Amino acid sequence: MIGYIIRRTLQAIPILLGASTIIFFLMHAAPGDPTSIYLADPNIDPAVIEQMRRNLGLDQPIHIQYFRWISSFLTGDFGYSFSQHRPISDILKDAIPNTLLLSSIALIVIFVAGVVVGTIQAVRQYSWMDNTATVASFFFYSMPSFWFGLMLILLFAYKLQLLPASQMTAVDYEFMSGSDKVVDRLKHLVMPSLALGLGGAAAVARYMRSGMLEQIRQDYVRTARAKGLSERKVVFKHAMRNALIPIITLLGLYIPFLMSGAVLIETIFAWPGMGRTIIGAIFQRDYPVVLASAFVIAILVIVGNLVADILYSVIDPRVRVEEAEG
């Protein structure tokens, strides 16, 4: 197992390098550069723009810029943000935990809600609960998350005034007592994590429902029932464990999706995470920030897939990681 993880990690290195290199050249091929922000004022002195280019090293030929960037990158120095005027490691240190907090809550929403709803639907197939849940999950699944987010804001923040519209904490958070702070944080998490997670939960519920239905009809389930096991044991111990296998694959796929899906949600809910960082950086042609964030997201994709592969072996004894690789 350890050997497998090491091998997979080594395989990831050329992928990461290749992805970063492609992004580097794509970004530089896009029109404009970080000094474009000066171009809204007609009275800006072109000499100043030239000076800025020199200060940022943008006057160098592209291959020089590339080797400069890659060599500092390989030594662990992500560089310095043109637009935020601070080291990128500081930017990532601020943004990553915020995104991880939001995505992990959303991930819990996706899987807990999805698995529970899907299981209930399968066990009570064609009941009113099943039918309602089917309609509801198609509704949530087909809905764009940003629109859902806006509707949540209009309903809960504007009309009902029950939940805060955006941000991570209230404006007077600093002056709250310890327990109020926890409540305040949770209140701020409710809407963004629902907006981010419900669509995924609906999809997982569909997978889970059909997976469970398939398993329940299998011979081994009939055998289990025949030997007199309680329905609860049959469903949860035997059928569910097998129905979960495809869901684990989804888990691996959802980790990077949460990163990208969070771009819109982070903007709508003013959540200071990776999504907003990378979008802002792309528009401002802040090359080093784009590269570093893309690198982080690429790592998450690879880690997500690795986690999914490892979880397979945990949940399904037939699969051994060594085999999964071949």
Place this chain on the structure above:
Amino acid sequence: MRLGVWGVAAIAAVVLSIGCGGGGSGDTGGTGSPEAQPADGDMLVVGAEVDLDTMFPPTSNSVSSSDVYGNIYWYLMRSNPDFITVRPGLADSFRFSEDSLSIDYFIHPGITWHDGEPFTADDVVFAHDVCRAPEIGWSAVSWLDHITSVEALNPLTVRFTFDEQYMYQVQDSNVCFPLPKHILGDVPYAEMAEHPIAREPVGNGPFRFVSWESGQEVVIEANPDFALGRPHLNRVTFRIIPDQTSLTTQIQNGDIDLWTRFGPAFYPQLSEAPGLTVHSYPGRSYSYVAWNRLDPLFEDKRVRQALTMAIDRQQIVDALVYGQATVGTQPLISTIWAHDPTIEPYPFDPERAKALLDEAGWTDSNGDGVRDKDGRELKFQMSTNSNNRMRVDIVTVIQQQLKGVGAEVTPNVLEFNTFIDQLLGKEYQAAVGGWNVGIKAALTSLFGKDALFNFVSADNERMLELMAQAELERDRERAKRLWSEMQRIAVDESYYTFLFQLNDLHAINKRFENTDMNAYGWGFNLEEWFVPEGRQRYNVPVGESPMAEASQGATAASSTGR
């Protein structure tokens, strides 16, 4: 008249200084009831769409940043909304020398940096060295071109010397914010942008820094030791909220108190919202249609004039901007002193437009509804940038309107940087764009020979002559006449169709009093805003002064942090 116009300004400034300082006389506009008494306390929550870039003024390029650090750092003299006269800042007054080649500024006694160190003339001298350093790359560095020296005559007097007498001597000596020499004095220029002071500024103004969490909020609070009197508000919190729907919701349910520079699309809703006051005044930006003269379609100025008259600009202002703009007339907008209010806008007159096009040889010879000349049809692309919804709508409206005179427009919506590249490369046909303009009268960059931004390829000889003259002219009235003639030529040539000058729109909660917002900015007199005792909402204390902390043995500079 040796003193020139600035002598008058200097006297006016001294008179003004009596009224300033204590602040809060309650008569400078604002929201309301005359019986409201100024009181200290409460917090202003500002919704900002974009995060700050840095709070080190010389390297900052963001309005969100200057909205904040402009209250932490102050200038010696502060501009008035006319951008000609000034009011006292850290200096009480100033005096021109006999030959008008130097100005002495007299700093108000007792001003300190927020860490407790005294603010002196040396800090002003030091800041000018920083602002000039090429390693800093300050975008306004050309404003210092005529300043030959900055020297401290004594701790409270600083002298600026110029290579000639000209119109902007006071402005140019008040664009580079004084910086704390005792903190930055030993830092190499190339490293200043990364110094902790860029994220945790130590200023000298009425508000001091409390905290900045990236992408979330920036907090400043009243500086209780400010020698010109503490501001009334205890705190100002800037919440970074990038989504406009969220901002609209939050200003209406009271989560935020002020939404600055909101888009005209929100005007109908916010102007009728109870509890909110909307400030609207002509701002410093305008929208235009640029016609590329290198394109044979737009070679003839009659075509450009005709297309201008075929665009109903008032309709665009009413329908897309909800009336919150003024139809454009000339390149120098109303916030600039050289603006000529007697220049009339081209009327909306499709009949005259058609006649002009006929005259220029553009007729619909094949009867397909589109004019043509020498086998070329009057069909062209109109480019704009996709991240500005209003511009995209403008192109659509213009497309409809120009159809009426037999011109066919194809919208070409581009990503911002691609759009800019196309403009500067003169690879467009027509384009809808906008300019944010400064405070000086200047047209060389737009119409000068080989100027970077002369993407309309203007080459009028008389204009070039006038530009050279106007820039040398020291008498403001004579200069005004030169600028006026220049603008009339620009209007006649119609390189641009000046669509409209946009209003700045700010919505603020009614509990705030004495909020004077004008072309200078929404925070023109932030230090004088207040909330009367009974209406205060937040009970947030002001931290201790660094003097008190220092006497308790705390470290000075960094402790202003949190």
